[in-house]
Amino acid sequence: MGIQTPTLVLNQRQAKQNIQRMADKAKQSGVRFRPHFKTHQSAEIGQWFRDVGVESITVSSLDMALYFANHGWQDITVAFPANPLEIDKINELAGCTQLNLLVESEDIVWFLEKNLERNLNVWIKVDTGYGRTGIPWDAERLIAVANAVDQTKQLQLKGLLTHAGHSYGYRTKDQVKALYQDYLFKFKSANQRLVDIGFDQLELSLGDTPSCSIMDDFSDVDEIRPGNFVFYDLMQLNIGSCNEDEIALVVACPVVAKHEERSEVIVYGGAVHLSKDFVIDQQGVKSYGGVSLPQPDGTWGPILSNCFVSSLSQEHGIVRLDKATFETIRLGDLLMIIPAHSCLTVNLLKKYVAPEHQEIHVAKI
Amino acid sequence: MGIQTPTLVLNQRQAKQNIQRMADKAKQSGVRFRPHFKTHQSAEIGQWFRDVGVESITVSSLDMALYFANHGWQDITVAFPANPLEIDKINELAGCTQLNLLVESEDIVWFLEKNLERNLNVWIKVDTGYGRTGIPWDAERLIAVANAVDQTKQLQLKGLLTHAGHSYGYRTKDQVKALYQDYLFKFKSANQRLVDIGFDQLELSLGDTPSCSIMDDFSDVDEIRPGNFVFYDLMQLNIGSCNEDEIALVVACPVVAKHEERSEVIVYGGAVHLSKDFVIDQQGVKSYGGVSLPQPDGTWGPILSNCFVSSLSQEHGIVRLDKATFETIRLGDLLMIIPAHSCLTVNLLKKYVAPEHQEIHVAKI
Numbered sequence: 001m002g003i004q005t006p007t008l009v010l011n012q013r014q015a016k017q018n019i020q021r022m023a024d025k026a027k028q029s030g031v032r033f034r035p036h037f038k039t040h041q042s043a044e045i046g047q048w049f050r051d052v053g054v055e056s057i058t059v060s061s062l063d064m065a066l067y068f069a070n071h072g073w074q075d076i077t078v079a080f081p082a083n084p085l086e087i088d089k090i091n092e093l094a095g096c097t098q099l100n101l102l103v104e105s106e107d108i109v110w111f112l113e114k115n116l117e118r119n120l121n122v123w124i125k126v127d128t129g130y131g132r133t134g135i136p137w138d139a140e141r142l143i144a145v146a147n148a149v150d151q152t153k154q155l156q157l158k159g160l161l162t163h164a165g166h167s168y169g170y171r172t173k174d175q176v177k178a179l180y181q182d183y184l185f186k187f188k189s190a191n192q193r194l195v196d197i198g199f200d201q202l203e204l205s206l207g208d209t210p211s212c213s214i215m216d217d218f219s220d221v222d223e224i225r226p227g228n229f230v231f232y233d234l235m236q237l238n239i240g241s242c243n244e245d246e247i248a249l250v251v252a253c254p255v256v257a258k259h260e261e262r263s264e265v266i267v268y269g270g271a272v273h274l275s276k277d278f279v280i281d282q283q284g285v286k287s288y289g290g291v292s293l294p295q296p297d298g299t300w301g302p303i304l305s306n307c308f309v310s311s312l313s314q315e316h317g318i319v320r321l322d323k324a325t326f327e328t329i330r331l332g333d334l335l336m337i338i339p340a341h342s343c344l345t346v347n348l349l350k351k352y353v354a355p356e357h358q359e360i361h362v363a364k365i
Numbered sequence: 366m367g368i369q370t371p372t373l374v375l376n377q378r379q380a381k382q383n384i385q386r387m388a389d390k391a392k393q394s395g396v397r398f399r400p401h402f403k404t405h406q407s408a409e410i411g412q413w414f415r416d417v418g419v420e421s422i423t424v425s426s427l428d429m430a431l432y433f434a435n436h437g438w439q440d441i442t443v444a445f446p447a448n449p450l451e452i453d454k455i456n457e458l459a460g461c462t463q464l465n466l467l468v469e470s471e472d473i474v475w476f477l478e479k480n481l482e483r484n485l486n487v488w489i490k491v492d493t494g495y496g497r498t499g500i501p502w503d504a505e506r507l508i509a510v511a512n513a514v515d516q517t518k519q520l521q522l523k524g525l526l527t528h529a530g531h532s533y534g535y536r537t538k539d540q541v542k543a544l545y546q547d548y549l550f551k552f553k554s555a556n557q558r559l560v561d562i563g564f565d566q567l568e569l570s571l572g573d574t575p576s577c578s579i580m581d582d583f584s585d586v587d588e589i590r591p592g593n594f595v596f597y598d599l600m601q602l603n604i605g606s607c608n609e610d611e612i613a614l615v616v617a618c619p620v621v622a623k624h625e626e627r628s629e630v631i632v633y634g635g636a637v638h639l640s641k642d643f644v645i646d647q648q649g650v651k652s653y654g655g656v657s658l659p660q661p662d663g664t665w666g667p668i669l670s671n672c673f674v675s676s677l678s679q680e681h682g683i684v685r686l687d688k689a690t691f692e693t694i695r696l697g698d699l700l701m702i703i704p705a706h707s708c709l710t711v712n713l714l715k716k717y718v719a720p721e722h723q724e725i726h727v728a729k730i
Contacts, residue, residue: 002450003450004448004450004451004453004454005426005428005448005450005451038679038680060679060680061370061633061680063370080621080633080680080681081621081622081631082621083369083370083619083621083633083697084619084621084696084697085367085368085369085370085619085697086369086370086619088369089369104622105622105623105696107695107696108696111696111697131627132631132676132678132681132683133622133624133631133681133683136626165678254448254449254450254451256445256446256447256448256449257446257469257470257498258470259498261501262496266446266497266498268426268445268448271640271642271709272709272712275636275640275641276640276641276642276709277636277641311497313497313530314403314425314708314709314712315403315425315426315445316445316497316498318497318498330472331449331470331472331473331476332448332449332450332476343679344636344637344641344679347637347679348713
């Protein structure tokens with residue numbers, strides 16, 4: 001049976017190539033590759049990483065950690081501030097896998113020391129300029145938190161971890177390269193302050209997909225944690241993290257109405273399928289997704305210029321097309337929409353279909 | 366066990382009052398109340414509508430129609446353009462419920478006539494100014510589509526249906542009242558053109574929550590289809606559709622980090638919980654959610670002024686607090702976040718918890 005509703009179509013060959021390429025890069029730099037699994041959330045796709053030698057992973061929630069621990073992963077970093085309300089899950093996980101948690105305050109260090117039933121590793125989250133969370137790289141409390149961990153019996157300080165999410169705001173490779181040097185300097189400075197007081201064995205972990213895609217040499221750090229690169233998306237294409245051929249998934253959306261006077265079609269494919277994330281391209285156009293056409297083999301063609309998803313409501317997508325493309329489209333055709341942000345789209349659709357209609361399921365969490 | 370992760374907390378008493386109030390309004394105007402169930406997506410909450418006499422419902426997909434048909438609903442409008450690729454589901458539904466579909470082109474009328482296995486009702490979708498989909502109210506093809514339906518054997522033309530979604534862009538009750546008069550005029554004009562050629566038994570159906578909440582007299586039409594009003598949200602509060610006490614749900618989010626220098630906390634509660642929808646308030650501030658504090662009985666207090674969700678990533682929410690509130694918050698506390706758009710938040714979280722921790726599940730579709 002063919003596609004009837006908005007469906008995630010995955011180019012498995014390309015996703016595996018993206019994995020291989022990043023694994024090779026990490027190997028060449030001599031760093032640990034600890035991919036972020038929040039992007040795909042699938043035990044089956046996780047296996048593709050095992051196939052290239054990956055043993056350590058990153059997730060964004062304890063529930064996701066439990067899912068992957070149940071699928072045999074033995075070394076998991078939860079790249080989210082430790083949540084005191086989930087202490088039971090933390091203890092459960094620490095009993096069945098090598099768990100790495102993030103800390104960024106003395107309060108959470110003392111809470112864990114008091115409530116943990118066994119030892120675990122912690123990393124201090126450092127803010128190298130993104131401004132979301134973590135201890136600012138030059139703040140005094142970095143030392144206080146390191147010293148607090150050092151005084152505990154249950155916590156082992158493994159290293160410093162940063163996420164330079166501000167790289168998503170840039171639009172050229174050169175900008176990302178310059179940003180990388182800037183945040184690497186801050187990250188190493190934070191580490192040096194700890195080295196100076198005797199913490200000289202700490203590892204450094206970074207992970208944004210733009211830096212990991214655009215840079216080649218990571219020998220200044222010990223670990224990279226990119227996630228989005230497995231599929232990429234319109235946002236990463238706009239940044240310069242990937243080329244068009246490296247985007248490994250689209251959402252196939254049925255055309256349900258045509259509006260010739262505005263050269264727009266309505267697709268079945270809305271905010272509950274694509275998410276409300278968007279990109280603003282270099283011409284200032286806001287796009288909730290790129291547009292391509294299905295190919296006879298079930299894959300998709302090149303991204304059409306001057307065509308984009310201009311608006312989304314719950315189930316409706318409005319797609320702007322150029323006149324020539326508009327004329328060729330009929331009701332019941334599929335448009336292959338390149339999502340603005342593949343992580344959120346996967347989280348909504350929960351199931352992948354390969355062009356040959358083989359299904360891959362996502363964690364039900 | 367208490368709340369550990371982002372959790373939808375529902376004030377059932379208030380939701381039932383919202384339902385009762387809208388049902389009373391419809392009754393006073395002598396119009397059919399056909400609530401949109403895409404907001405709550407729950408058979409159990411659907412029962413609360415049955416309890417006030419509702420027999421007809423609206424949904425936004427055929428899968429949702431199947432779910433509610435399986436829960437005994439016998440009169441269902443799918444308020445989305447009929448999708449040719451789902452003809453098998455349409456035939457299945459038409460066999461087990463009184464199905465109403467939307468058409469807006471001759472092509473879809475002929476497709477249905479050719480492929481339907483039994484009769485069903487259709488409504489012509491009319492665009493009264495929103496600009497998403499539907500036949501523009503003054504376009505010639507309105508008559509062509511009505512005539513096409515009239516020539517079929519399988520389709521019964523029941524009426525005209527509009528959704529004035531542009532009401533979501535307004536910020537005062539007076540603006541919404543003026544808009545209502547404007548789109549009602551266009552809607553009635555469209556109908557008059559069909560009356561003039563002999564279609565004099567058509568019903569009129571409208572449905573946006575702002576109009577249905579702010580207006581009292583619907584005697585110009587035959588049916589109202591609001592959905593969001595069952596819970597309301599920050600967007601509807603900003604428009605003036607509801608007052609604060611009428612908002613019936615929040616997302617309880619654990620505080621996992623504090624940043625005193627910027628008077629911000631990080632909550633476990635991101636784009637995969639709240640959605641990336643946002644409101645821009647009258648001061649021009651972009652907010653992904655309002656902030657209130659939990660009360661001892663498990664409900665929530667008033668919305669705190671100068672406090673809001675300023676940014677979201679996949680699992681992180683950044684919450685701006687005033688200094689006084691910031692000082693009172695500790696790691697592991699819950700903040701009760703009023704979602705910008707409750708429909709998308711419910712679709713993501715899939716499960717409601719009443720303050721007394723009773724669970725209500727959402728359709729797995």
